[in-house]
Amino acid sequence: MTVLTFTLIMLLGAFLAGFIGSLSGLGGGIIIIPLLTILLGVDIHYAIGAALVSVIATSSGSAAAYVKEGITNMRLGIFLEVATTIGAVCGALISTIAPTSFIAVLFGLTLIFSAINSLRKKEEHIVLQSTPLATTLKLPGTYPNHHKELVAYGTKNVIGGFSMMGVAGMMSGLLGIGSGAFKVIAMDNIMRIPFKVSTTTSNFMMGVTAMASSVIYIQKGYIEPGICMPVVIGVLFGAMAGAKILVKTDPKKLRLFFAFLIIVLAINMIYNGLNGKI
Amino acid sequence: MDLTEKFKMSTEEKIEVKDFQLIVGNLLRYGVWISLSIAFIGGIIYLxxxxxxxxxxxxxxENDTNIFSVITNVYDGVILGKGEYVIFLGIILLFLTPMLRLLISLVVFYIEKDFLYVFITMLVVLIIAMSIFFGFSH
Incomplete structure (x- = not known):
């Protein structure tokens, strides 16, 4: 195939990945990797590099809005970035020596986990008490609800959340993804932070986390300009189109359909990884 | 200093911080668009x-080029008008947007006199700087 044809196909695929990623809440990066590797036969290292670039673009693009509205907890984000960046550097270093089949299988498992997690019912819970460590670190905060009133929330289990964030960062460095699912588990289930705050803060953190592995990726040659250019542009516009639709509807059935589709892709990836085809 | 003056000062500080957040938001947005436009122009030249x-x-x-030679290569390539290096320049600028955000947060925490968070932010910057040395090809 010529470079031009391939670029146009990738542009279209990346648009779809960004669109589905935004509707399903999984993020475009995690969907572009199976698309590039399984459907288009691109080497997984290039796919990971291109996914990382699109993660940074979507994070910086959308964090801008959330910071302004005061939902993102900047202190919480920066404190947890200590864990995610350490994890990301370790993950990126491991990815440079790990066999491709291991990366493919790990990616498939992460994809299944994230897809199932995206179907979980999200209940808003607010704890009022905070642990002493959380108070020392000034982690409890407030956020505006839909009546524009400020709601105060507390923070629990700082050490547990911090450790889980290290794992999230490592997955991000290993696979070039934002690992939003792991981050939300750390903040939501372990630290008991309200869902709205944990999602936006997770998004805010992704850019910095991804940056920690980007230098290693660049040095090892994961960043192929010819692939990154159509992918990052496609994912960003796809995500913007998806966000517009999300405002109008809550696509529950679509979400179920996408989760199913993603699980099929994931199984395919694990199968190919085990057979050494990736 | 009496109480009203103190109150006045603290609200002024808050306004400043809010302005900073607005600046952060805009910088991120413009940063993304500028770097993507550069990558797009590079893409057209490349195609x-x-x-x-x-x-x-x-x-x-697989490559084993350290980041400083990559940057030199990109610089040389852009001057020669090579599309792939123009795309690379856009990508490097994109990677720098989160760093810019970190540095601005550092300034905001310093203005708020929150030295615990000045320290934590510096720690994050340090870890990222270390990644350059860890990832070095030997």
Whole structure:
């Protein structure tokens, strides 16, 4: 195939990945990797590099809005970035020596986990008490609800959340993804932070986390300009189109359909990884 | 200093911080658009020169170039008007947007006199700087 044809196909695929990623809440990066590797036969290292670039673009693009509205907890984000960046550097270093089949299988498992997690019912819970460590670190905060009133929330289990964030960062460095699912588990289930705050803060953190592995990726040659250019542009516009639709509807059935589709892709990836085809 | 003055000062500080957050938001947004526009222009140049070449993306060519030589290569390539290096320049600028955000947070925490968070932010910057040395090709 010529470079031009391939670029146009990738542009279209990346648009779809960004669109589905935004509707399903999984993020475009995690969907572009199976698309590039399984459907288009691109080497997984290039796919990971291109996914990382699109993660940074979507994070910086959308964090801008959330910071302004005061939902993102900047202190919480920066404190947890200590864990995610350490994890990301370790993950990126491991990815440079790990066999491709291991990366493919790990990616498939992460994809299944994230897809199932995206179907979980999200209940808003607010704890009022905070642990002493959380108070020392000034982690409890407030956020505006839909009546524009400020709601105060507390923070629990700082050490547990911090450790889980290290794992999230490592997955991000290993696979070039934002690992939003792991981050939300750390903040939501372990630290008991309200869902709205944990999602936006997770998004805010992704850019910095991804940056920690980007230098290693660049040095090892994961960043192929010819692939990154159509992918990052496609994912960003796809995500913007998806966000517009999300405002109008809550696509529950679509979400179920996408989760199913993603699980099929994931199984395919694990199968190919085990057979050494990736 | 009496109480009203103190109150006045603290609200002024808050306004400043809010302005800073607005600046952070705008910088991120413009940063993304500027770097993507550069990557797009590079993409057009690349496709004009190499559009009819055959792609070879299924084979990974592992590199071991340290970041400083990558930057020198990009600089030389951009001057020669090579599309792939113009795309690379856009990508490097994109990677710098989160760093810019970190540095601005550092300033905001310093203005708020929150030295615990000045320290934590510096720690994050340090870890990222370390990644350059860890990832060095030996």
């Amino acid at each position: 004009m020169n190499h559009g009819s070449d055959l792609e070879n993306y299924s084979v990974f060519k």
